Amino acid sequence: MTAPIRVLVCDDQALIRTGFATIIDAQPDLEVVGECADGRAAVELARRLRPDVVVMDVRMPVLDGIQATRLLAGAGVAEPVKVLVVTTFNLDEYVYEALRAGAAGFLLKDAPPAQLLQGIRTVAAGAALLDPEVTRQLVGRYAARIRPAEGTPGDVPLAPRELEVLRLIAEGLSNSEIAAALVISQETVKTYVSRILTKLDLRDRVQAVVYAYRRGLVT
The missing domain is CATH 1.10.10.10 (Winged helix-like DNA-binding domain superfamily/Winged helix DNA-binding domain)
Structure with missing residues (x-):
């Protein structure tokens, strides 16, 4: 049998973090290997546990998800970890920066559970997860801030x-x-x-x- 995809869940909201972990662990091909509530802990756990995918929130204490993503998946990282950013679109203004930092893709927090699970599988397989409709909204909203x-x-x-x-x-x-x-x-x-x-x-x-x-x- 193929080994399950190992997932680290990082979100400062306990309810969301637990919800994600419960949904993920219920799948026979996925396994939650750790949970944490801030970016610094995410970096430390990811380096120690070497998960296949980190499900990363953007806005967190101690170290935000953008900086954590850059440390785990950015240019020059010797052993990059695949990061799937989850965000509340109407609140997070830094998703573009998270993608620049090396994230393999992003999802909205209110995405259906099936979309989250498929997103983890997609990123683990080495493909980018870039939802077309969300992308249109994202770049449309922040294009003026992106300078050539x-x-x-x-x-x-x-x-x-x-x-x-x-x-x-x-x-x-x-x-x-x-x-x-x-x-x-x-x-x-x-x-x-x-x-x-x-x-x-x-x-x-x-x-x-x-x-x-x-x-x-x-x-």
């Missing part, structure tokens, strides 16, 4: 079609939506996405969105 800081659009080493796909990714479209918009197959979209990530040396779609906004490709 890494060159100009003309510097992007992508073919015209790849650049078009990157812009659609940054706008929050899923592969199926991109396929429909460009009148191509989903397999072709997957190929383009793979090429984009390889050419730009990006880890996943989350980093692709950040890259596009930092380069001013989407406004």
Whole structure:
């Protein structure tokens, strides 16, 4: 049998933390290996327990989820841990920064339990979790705060079609939506996405969105 996915749950609200842990532990392919209430504890536990996924809140005492994510999954971390950020969209203004810090994706706290569970599995498998509708809302709300800081659009080493796909990714479209918009197959979209990530040396779609906004490709 395949070993269960090991999960660390970090949230300063005991009720939410316990709820997440209960839902996760009820799954035969998932296992909660630890719980904590602040970012510093999350970093310490993650380094000691080496979970497959950390479910991380953003706003916490001692050390917030952004800084904790950067320490666990940011650039230069020797053994990065996959982090799934959970947030209350109307309150957290720093989700974009969490993604820049290295988070593999994010979910809303009021997402259905099935979405949380699938999100953990998705991130554990090495894929990014970037819900299209939430992405559209997020970047739409905070785009004005994201300033181009890494060159100009003309510097992007992508073919015209790849650049078009990157812009659609940054706008929050899923592969199926991109396929429909460009009148191509989903397999072709997957190929383009793979090429984009390889050419730009990006880890996943989350980093692709950040890259596009930092380069001013989407406004």
